[in-house]
Amino acid sequence: MTQPIIAFLGTGLMGAPMVRNLLTAGHQVQVWNRTATKAQPLAAHGAIIQPTAGQAVEGAGIIISMMADGGATSQVMCGDTVISTLRKGQIWIEMASVKPDEARAQAAFLKQHQVPHLDAPVSGGTAGAESATLAIMVGGDSAIFDKAAPVLRCLGTPTRVGPSGTGQLAKLANQGIVGITIGAVAEAMLLLQKGGADPAAVRLALKGGFADSTILQLHGARMTDNDLTARGRAATQLKDMNNIMEEAEKLSLTLPMSAEIQTRFAVLCNEMGDADLDHAALYLELLKRN
């Protein structure tokens, strides 16, 4: 069985290593990026660089979009060069983190062109993209998931979590847990410091127990070492919390801790001016109260 040709739209920090992994797995990859020069280095790895998104999409079995946000994807998806090349049987996979509603709107739009759609946002950052170990949360039809899964496995571990839009919902759930856990760890670190314990020793002691998490070990250390250079920006965490609350409102859900963390990240980013620090900087907002 021949491997499908991949169209890959958006070769930024995440997209570029993902393209390399698809090439390594033996796929032909037709690449397009808004700023063409950024895609150019991928040619040395065997990618075919195309001057328009439409030309990248032409003849591809699977189209992967990995652009800045849902708006950027929609603009390209609904643009003339792409619409005129889309053909029945292609599969479009949105791997950027967009709102669940945007993902569902993409799916509805593509359905008119008989192109099925999956939303498949990822977790794991650039390190996960490089090492092809991304956690991939997939929403969409299960038969389409089965067809696309071999391609996604070149990038990490895909898991179907439900119908269209639920991949994005899973990503939001992920981000919400991360935000609240940062809040939990901040309070623990402050309690330990003010109470005279050594937070680094406590993090070590708690390793492997019920309270342990990557957030406790990594973000906890960032807090007490005052090492708040952004690995994940506070502004991005705020955007995620805003999206969670927007989704909760649509579902008429009361989520008290998510709401509180949203408010506090807004204070950190907008009032304290720390939007560009790491999301562990929520610790500074807690310190300001104390």
Add this chain to the structure above:
Amino acid sequence: MTQPIIAFLGTGLMGAPMVRNLLTAGHQVQVWNRTATKAQPLAAHGAIIQPTAGQAVEGAGIIISMMADGGATSQVMCGDTVISTLRKGQIWIEMASVKPDEARAQAAFLKQHQVPHLDAPVSGGTAGAESATLAIMVGGDSAIFDKAAPVLRCLGTPTRVGPSGTGQLAKLANQGIVGITIGAVAEAMLLLQKGGADPAAVRLALKGGFADSTILQLHGARMTDNDLTARGRAATQLKDMNNIMEEAEKLSLTLPMSAEIQTRFAVLCNEMGDADLDHAALYLELLKRN
């Protein structure tokens, strides 16, 4: 070098397997329990059962207390049979979870008798006690920790986290993170369920990522499977949250998420009558709001 004789006071669900591990490591263990019949089975493993706490303490190099709470320990520690047998050079290790202030008061009392004290509460439950893999958070003098560490290593992994009382503070930090993380996971599970995603698939997808934790995997499943038989009681979680807030007040600290979780566990236990369910039952309190 001969191994020190251990006095072990309190042979309940946690204490009994800890005594067995000390015996396995070759220690002579002199055991006392308020209800003597409960200690009796340990005789078959080689423990010497004593009718009074004082007789258990007599001649021991290290005294370990593992009773219900700080009040129970104090009563035995200050009782006639123990005071009259305490001698200089013995080390007392409080391994029960008690308040930091209670631990410090124990240390001050024993200092009068020239008996140094460590507070060394544990995390890991009966499974950790059985397998000698308890996380042991130790507060107290570092030279005394070094002397006691070989004995504690028969029970798990001891880490010194600071001066007297800080072992208990670390345990509170642990419990606070657990309580808040349960709150975070509850909101994520509800969002996923109402949004049409499969929570079990999402938990699988998030494994190993930034949002992952034992709480996500275990307590998340308890929530969406409605499997709320107590492994950790909601009432105990409330007691822990109360102790955290009491400690925070003494240190003049504002801990907003801990405060909110305390209030909500109080509603769950006192208004909803679910004190005897698992602490994952905080999900029911969230459902009630929705």
